[in-house]
Amino acid sequence: MLRIFLSSLLLAASCLAQPAATPASTPASTNVRGAAFPVTHSDNRVTFRFKAPNAAKVQLQPGGDDNGLGKGPMEMTRGADGVWSITTPPAVPGFHYYWFLVDGVIVNDPASETFFGWGRQSSGIDVPESGADYYAARDVPHGDTRIHWYFSKSTSAWRRAYVYTPAAYDANPKKRYPVLYLQHGSGEDERGWTVQGRANFILDNLIAAGKAKPMIVVMDQGYAVLPGQPAAPGPGQFTAFETVLLNDIIPTIDHTFRTIAKRESRAMAGLSMGGMQTLQIALTHLDTFAWIGAFSAPQRNAFDPKTSFGGAFADPAAFNKKIRLLWLGAGTGEQRIHDSVVVLHDALDKAGIHNVFWASQGTSHEWQTWRRHLNQFAPLLF
């Protein structure tokens, strides 16, 4: 009966005349309105379809080597109708970037929303995680995510931040809130934490359950080019972003929003490149931030408690007194990064620096790891 119901639902939802999917399958939440495929199956297999009658070869390319859809490129099979299809093995739950290779050309799936990653707009699919509703839109009060434009004096350019204000923000016009500055990874931008990461729903659910304090979350782009600097990505961009964050973003946010503008109420966290930026910037500005989170941030240099991160750890007792939280995370599926973070964690422990390490089981260098990280990290703040 359930099978019949779901099949009917799929047929009804389809704008295109396509055969019914395997029973107990559901169009992905990441599809555009009305698209019947791709579908996720109850055992986490995923079926993709793409119409290309004249192509000689069509492949599914998951984004990245450790993508939860599997290793690519995966050969798709041509049907008599010119529709190519593939059903993957059971996927790791969570969000995965993907695209098609049509005779070698990168082609987004027209049935998928696009997500800014890999330095371009890519297709993506969200494979539901059984029992996990912490990032779902639930029947709780919802905060807004504001698209906020401001002028950056450091770069002489208009910039756009995504700013989450908690559900009660408007109803309490005298109340002030702590702020989490939350950064995306390389090739992504200020939209990532909202669109891929569902940070707004994670915060809504935590705040509604009383598990996290109401807070403002500022998600900005981790790129900047100062006048006279080359625009190409590189270490210079970290320095430029540091300048913009400290001189433009934080003052703008403190001026525009009802923040508690002091270090004890200001956190910084980020994923991958954003985690590296967080460690570089926050650890060298302990008078600005008191809460620090690095999600899947690879450590490339040998750690020296006396000199690393500008000597932030040279006096462990002073550091422990000043910093309220130093939180490190990784996924067990991203072994190289996981191991490098564990090395840092162990070295910090050995040096007597208070810090937390939390591993996401079975997930890799992907958004499901970072959704879980945020869900673990935010309740510890403020």
Next chain:
Amino acid sequence: MLRIFLSSLLLAASCLAQPAATPASTPASTNVRGAAFPVTHSDNRVTFRFKAPNAAKVQLQPGGDDNGLGKGPMEMTRGADGVWSITTPPAVPGFHYYWFLVDGVIVNDPASETFFGWGRQSSGIDVPESGADYYAARDVPHGDTRIHWYFSKSTSAWRRAYVYTPAAYDANPKKRYPVLYLQHGSGEDERGWTVQGRANFILDNLIAAGKAKPMIVVMDQGYAVLPGQPAAPGPGQFTAFETVLLNDIIPTIDHTFRTIAKRESRAMAGLSMGGMQTLQIALTHLDTFAWIGAFSAPQRNAFDPKTSFGGAFADPAAFNKKIRLLWLGAGTGEQRIHDSVVVLHDALDKAGIHNVFWASQGTSHEWQTWRRHLNQFAPLLF
């Protein structure tokens, strides 16, 4: 000297090793960060590039028959490096959807942002209009555009609206504002007026200049499926959206935002399909809306002042007394729609119904027409 400077700038901005563009050309504002192409030239020609060494044929396909880039598909030329390129004739200023056809397959330009239109995420390019800064990010106070989630009881589903709040909204927590409900066209969604239309910048500039009253602008998706209805697009969707707008969206907005919740402070407008929805919904609910705008809304039925639009015009004197503004617009480049709107305008005039018609010179069924329409319409409100 300027030529040398611009060439250097382009080379510096390019992530890819590509030859310098024609002098006096600029990477499009719609490009992803760091992409050197497409470029717009000072005479409004546009140069596109796409790397596909193994393709037999690559074409530029402007979206729609009356696209300001020209009629497609246009043949692109293969360079020795496998990069295909084309320079169009001078384009009509404004935003144009486009994509590439690579051996017949629709492929988005990886160098372009994506824009939801044509029922999918498409590439788009903004060709600057000389002297037009009304939709530019200027040095004026900026409102936020809020991504606002709410539960629709009518459809039993979570929905997302984009809600513009004017710059002074937060600083005046007791002040209440009139509301414009502003709808997108067919194949687009609630993001269109912000991303393609730049409605936030248009309102920022008008409000800062004292030309428009500060107002809230609600941009929602013009689609809905009521339980038991088919999901396929059709006239039923208009009725379902009407139900959602009247029973869910307006009450939610009046509850959540500081609105002036009465008809004299409530407007509805929309473009194309959204204009048709506006006429259908607002004209049959004159107790809800007092200001009405239809931008490029084709009129398919013969107008009868006694019976059309539920008989809204049956008593011209009563209508004129009740409705503060009935505004119709079209572009001179979209002749069929332009002419059908003029027929309606003339019939309304003949029936003694107060109404305004405004033609956008030289633009077609595209966003530059609707940017201009909003820029003309908003100052007349409230």
